[in-house]
Amino acid sequence: xxxxxxxxxxxxxxxxxxxxxxxxxxxxxxxxxxxxxxxxxxxxxxxxxxxxxxxxxxxxxxxxxxxxxxxxxxxxxxxxxxxxxxxxxxxxxxxxxxxxxxxxxxxxxxxxxxxxxxxx
Numbered sequence: 579x580x581x582x583x584x585x586x587x588x589x590x591x592x593x594x595x596x597x598x599x600x601x602x603x604x605x606x607x608x609x610x611x612x613x614x615x616x617x618x619x620x621x622x623x624x625x626x627x628x629x630x631x632x633x634x635x636x637x638x639x640x641x642x643x644x645x646x647x648x649x650x651x652x653x654x655x656x657x658x659x660x661x662x663x664x665x666x667x668x669x670x671x672x673x674x675x676x677x678x679x680x681x682x683x684x685x686x687x688x689x690x691x692x693x694x695x696x697x698x
Contacts, residue, residue, distance in 0.1 A: 605626065607625050608624050608625060621648060
């Protein structure tokens with residue numbers, strides 16, 4: 579099997595931008611917020627993929643994102659759901675972590691609809 583080594587710096591900027599926009603529709607960074615202060619700078623915890631299984635919707639992430647980061651110290655998590663500047667957060671008390679690997683963070687129907695509205 580032939581393999582080609584691809585160096586990120588050699589990929590044209592327009593290709594990286596287009597790939598980033600395409601990925602934005604399916605995945606998101608998970609940002610941790612330890613207080614309710616709107617001025618707090620969030621901490622990157624990891625990333626997640628938007629998933630739907632039947633009627634259930636959620637964020638699918640790796641177990642280490644939950645267990646090895648400051649996730650449990652956070653009062654809310656922030657998601658980047660659009661290319662324009664925004665602050666979309668979900669209080670962690672409304673997420674139900676499932677002790678599996680990978681981890682599914684179920685989100686409510688109301689949150690799911692709001693994410694969809696903001697992403698369009």
